[in-house]
Amino acid sequence: MKIVVDDKIPYLEGVLERYFSEVVYYSGRDISSNIVADADALLIRTRTKCNEKLLAGSNVKMIATATIGHDHIDKEYCKEHGILWTNAPGCNAFGVVQYVLCFLSLISLKGYGSLQGKTLGIVGVGEVGKRLAAVAPYLGLNVLKNDPPRARKEGEDGFVSLDELVVKSDIISVHVPLNRDGEDRTFGLFNEGLFGLFQQPKVFINASRGEVVHEPSLKEAIKAGKMRHVALDVWCNEPEIDKELMELVDIATPHIAGYSLEGKANGTAASVNSILHFFGLGGGDKWYPSSLPSLENKITFGSSKNVEDEVLSCILKTYNIESDNDNLRRNPDDFESLRGNYGVRREFSYYKVVNVKDERAAACLNGLTFKVE
Missing domain, CATH: 3.40.50.720 (NAD(P)-binding Rossmann-like Domain)
Structure with a gap:
């Protein structure tokens, strides 16, 4: 064969x-x-x-x-x-969650401010969205969920309409499959009409499929001040990405969010x-790779009085999202090569955080799947 x-x-x-x-x-x-x-x-x-x-x-x-x-x-x-x-449903779901939380940690520490009390709208609550919804509250985020197929199957309780989510969320993270037609069409889901509902500048993250977003409308929304921060891991016409859009967003990466x-x-x-x-x-037999590359897995918890910032710093020590951003900006025509030759990134569960003396911090890190001492 x-x-x-x-x-x-x-x-x-x-x-x-x-x-x-x-x-x-x-x-x-x-x-x-x-x-x-x-x-x-x-x-x-x-x-x-x-x-x-x-x-x-x-x-x-x-x-x-x-x-x-x-x-x-x-x-x-x-x-x-x-x-x-x-x-392979769910295979890289937590890698995508890591990507989202690293971006939020980065902007929080660089001027966006505390995540406590902010509302995170999750569009698409499949394997990735479920995991993100489960861990986001450990960072003090309120969660709104939109998933029409699940709402029809399970009932509306726990889900909101997309319009409501867009209006009420401070942060929007997109995790839908790409459906080009039908009742649950997601092609061009985020377009001029939806961006027009933004009543204040928002944080926007797309780590699903590029075609879920109408990119010309996103560019206009950014230029119009409707976005406070934007991270894009996926693009229309990959690997031939829109370089003007790349220059407009905060974080631009080559479809590697799940590449843990x-x-x-x-x-x-x-x-x-x-x-x-x-x-x-x-x-x-259930085959699994017999040996995987290892990294230094000990993170020392800081001693500052700002516990939230120390937790966010621990998150960022697992993955340098800015490095992936810098690599794409330097070499946007190497999109496929950057994906194909991606380095080793381990998820939160691989890391052990030591010197954690604050009970709230320990509970938060445990909830995020870190090992804590």
Whole structure:
């Protein structure tokens, strides 16, 4: 059997070769119909568009994407042609949460002020949104949630309309899938009309899909003073991003919000196990990378009297979001290379915070999943 693999999926060296007679690796954008014609399976990321153009006439029986997102897979075509597809829901969810909280910590310490009592509006309460909603209160944030599919299924209690969320929130963080049509269309969700509801400058974060935001309207909203701070990890037309928009936002990164080491390992493992299960390989064992890169994991809690600022400083010591911002600004045309050669980032749960003498701080850090001493 043959499997075609995106060469940027980590921790796979020698793994699939135990089960497949032929394993070939390509850049995700270079995987073509000629390459997959005689393949039994694909292991991909979002850069490979799995549609009729790629799959017609091929031998592909199974597609595994090592990502939460799956809008790059034509589900109808797969269904009609008996091709199973799987994604990796939740694999990098906390990596995205880390990204959001690092951005909020950064702006708080650089002049935005305390997060205590601010209202965070979470648009899209799936795997990422649920985790963000669970930990945000530990930083003193009030949470509003908008998720029409969940509200229809579970009842309106606990959810608000998008218009209400936009009006009442100080901070808006977007975590929806990209739906181009239908009742829950998210394509162009944040547009001139929605930005027009902003009654005071807000913090805006998009770590979902670029096309969820109408970028010309966002640029006009920023220029009109409707935004206080903006972080964009995702862009329309990636990797050919709007450089004018990049210059207007506070933090610009190359679609790496979920690129924690844990998130990458989880996505790879979920995909490998799906493939092994589908083809009846591996004896049902749950494969996981045997060794992961390590970093210094001890953080010393500061001694200042401002406990909130010390907690935010601990958050920022896990991930230098400004470095990713600087790298993209220096090399915006290297968007794909910056993604493909991303360094090691560990999530909060990897770190141990020592010298924590304040009970409130300890409770907060524990709630954020840090280990505390």
